[in-house]
Amino acid sequence: MERLFLLAARSRGLPIWARYSATTLIVLACFGLRLLVFGWGPGQPYLLFFPAVILAGVFFDRGTGVYAALLSSLLAVCFMVQPQGILRIADPTDLLALLLFLAISVFTAFLLESLHIALTSLARERTSLAAANAELAGVAKARGTLLSEAVHRARNDLQRLAATLRLQAGAAVEPAARQVLAEASGRIMGLARINARLDYHREDGHAEVAIRGFLEGLIQDIREVALNLAPVALVVRAEDHLVPMARAVPIGLSVNELVGNALKYAFPGDMEGQVVIGFRREGEDFILTVEDNGIGSDGAVAPHGSGLGTRIARALAGQLGGHLESGSAFPGSNRPGLRWVMRFPCHGPA
Structure with missing residues (x-):
């Protein structure tokens, strides 16, 4: 009709x-x-x-x-x-x-x-x-293109900055200064990798990230860069949730720091082990966990080094509106390991 x-x-x-x-x-x-x-x-x-x-x-x-x-x-x-x-x-x-x-x-x-x-x-x-x-589809496509371009430019800038710091580290005379510059370069490269993964796993032009794919890609990058330190398996057990890009950045940086600490300090020598990265939702909170079966720690500071990575992770948890706690992953065993638990609200400050 x-x-x-x-x-x-x-x-x-x-x-x-x-x-x-x-x-x-x-x-x-x-x-x-x-x-x-x-x-x-x-x-x-x-x-x-x-x-x-x-x-x-x-x-x-x-x-x-x-x-x-x-x-x-x-x-x-x-x-x-x-x-x-x-x-x-x-x-x-x-x-x-x-x-x-x-x-x-x-x-x-x-x-x-x-x-x-x-x-x-x-x-x-x-x-x-x-x-x-x-018209809205055209605007969304254009916004996605601009967002990808911004992420790409930021990644290039970060890579150039990291390369500059590596050159300065190679030219530094003092071992302490060389180490500080090398660690700074590594952290900047980690941020560049996070930016690359954010753009890759962004959902349909929206400023949101599928967190499971994002974490799996990030751990793959870390595995390629850092597993020459020890024969350690990296495992991701994450639920799939959409997370705003602004919040995914501190999540990725926290994972980078905590996994990096585990690879550096939890498995001395040629000790084999496993680091498990988890992500799930409980009620109105997201729970990020990084757990290893290494030699363990008291949870307050890293076993060696300055403890800067731990302080950065705690600051990032506060930026997300949450908190970071640690404890033995397997208490009472000869390899108690260490478990980091970051809890933060699903919707909150980035």
Whole structure:
């Protein structure tokens, strides 16, 4: 029905004389059909005129629908209502039937006009909505392109800065200064890797990251860079949640620091081991865990070094609106290990 009304939009634009002439022909056709079916008898004088009213209302307008009803009434009264051949109604029942036919026909004509207006308005709104959706899709695509470009430029800048620090570390005379510059370069490269993974795992142009794929990619990067330190397996056991990019950065930096500490200090010599990175949701909080089965620690500071990595991880937890705690992963065993647990709200500061 909707398609029929939309197709009739062209016929509604015809000149007035064309619409009313066509309506007259439709009424005469219905009159001929009435004579063919019932003859000149008085029975059912109005029944086959209803299609004329409906066709005029659908393909033209309510004016032609009312005109079809009046013309049909005129023909029915003249030729099918007693006394036949004159414009007069003798029987009150026939008068009631005429009034009923006119009332129903006029109501039908106005109803069809209202339906046409509603469907035309709906079609226009659909067209406008489709255009708006196309425009929004274009904006989203452009935003995604700009975001990717920004991430790419930031990654390049970070890589250049890390390379500069490595050169300075190689030229430094003091071992302490060389170590500090090398660690700074490593952290900047870690941030560059995080930026690369953020862009890779970003969802459909939106500023959100699928956290499981992000962590798996980040751990793969760490594995390629750092596993020459010890024969340690890195395992990711993460639920998949969408996390804003602004919050994914401190999450990735925390993982980089905590896993880096585990690889440096939890497995001295050629000790084999495993580091498990977990991510899950509990109620309104996200839980990030980094657990190893190494030699263990008191949890307050790293076994060796300055403890800067731990302090950075705690600061990042605070930036997320949460906190970082540590404890033995396997208390009582000869390899108690260390478990870091970061809890922070799902929705909060970045």
